[in-house]
Amino acid sequence: MASDKSPADPFAAVREATAAHRAHHKGCGAYPYDNGPLLGALAATANARRILELGTALGYTALWFARGAPEAVIDTIDHDADHVHLAREQVEAHGMSGHIVVHQGEFAQVLRRLDPGYDVAFFDGFTPTRPVLRELRRLLRARGLLISANLTHKGAEAYLAALQDGKTWETAFLDEERETALSIKL
Numbered sequence: 001m002a003s004d005k006s007p008a009d010p011f012a013a014v015r016e017a018t019a020a021h022r023a024h025h026k027g028c029g030a031y032p033y034d035n036g037p038l039l040g041a042l043a044a045t046a047n048a049r050r051i052l053e054l055g056t057a058l059g060y061t062a063l064w065f066a067r068g069a070p071e072a073v074i075d076t077i078d079h080d081a082d083h084v085h086l087a088r089e090q091v092e093a094h095g096m097s098g099h100i101v102v103h104q105g106e107f108a109q110v111l112r113r114l115d116p117g118y119d120v121a122f123f124d125g126f127t128p129t130r131p132v133l134r135e136l137r138r139l140l141r142a143r144g145l146l147i148s149a150n151l152t153h154k155g156a157e158a159y160l161a162a163l164q165d166g167k168t169w170e171t172a173f174l175d176e177e178r179e180t181a182l183s184i185k186l
């Protein structure tokens with residue numbers, strides 16, 4: 001019988017806490033991204049100092065970014081007060097206060113207040129939209145990396161088309177379904 005050689009996920013308990021939370025939070029969309037280690041590796045490869053995340057939930061992916069890029073500050077945004085409260089608890093429990101900053105609010109509003117110069121940005125907040133992409137482009141540095149999930153969601157068409165225009169982004173897809181893309185800001 002084949003054995004599973006993949007290393008244990010150091011943040012498995014956060015994934016489990018996210019699932020437990022979702023089970024009793026009506027209409028909750030806090031589904032953890034399925035490949036935390038990949039995000040950690042991408043942050044490390046980029047030698048990121050500033051990372052921006054849209055869609056915190058309980059902080060699973062923010063913790064992975066922090067693990068991959070120990071020198072980085074991760075700004076992560078969520079509008080759900082319960083998620084923000086639980087994520088801040090996880091950040092503190094993992095000794096990441098000051099390293100991961102959880103902002104509460106709508107993406108559009110919080111993004112407007114942030115300064116440009118991010119090395120990596122990650123969209124994981126339900127359906128990606130064109131106005132949000134414009135803000136992400138403003139905030140990413142030249143040649144910065146944008147990781148976009150949920151591209152198969154209905155309503156993501158304009159965002160997806162912009163990523164593939166060949167002039168403003170260099171884009172590669174991570175999977176056959178084209179659910180997640182890696183894009184470099186040109």
Ligand SMILES: C[S@@+](CC[C@H](N)C(=O)[O-])C[C@H]1O[C@@H](n2cnc3c(N)ncnc32)[C@H](O)[C@@H]1O
Pocket residue numbers: 018029030031032033054055056057058059060061062077078079080083105106107108124125126
């Ligand atoms: C798929 S979950 C994020 C999962 C998280 N990245 C992880 O892997 O654990 C999406 C999150 O985005 C938040 N969200 C969705 N739309 C938002 C918006 N317009 N502004 C702020 N937060 C939003 C939801 O409250 C939810 O917690």
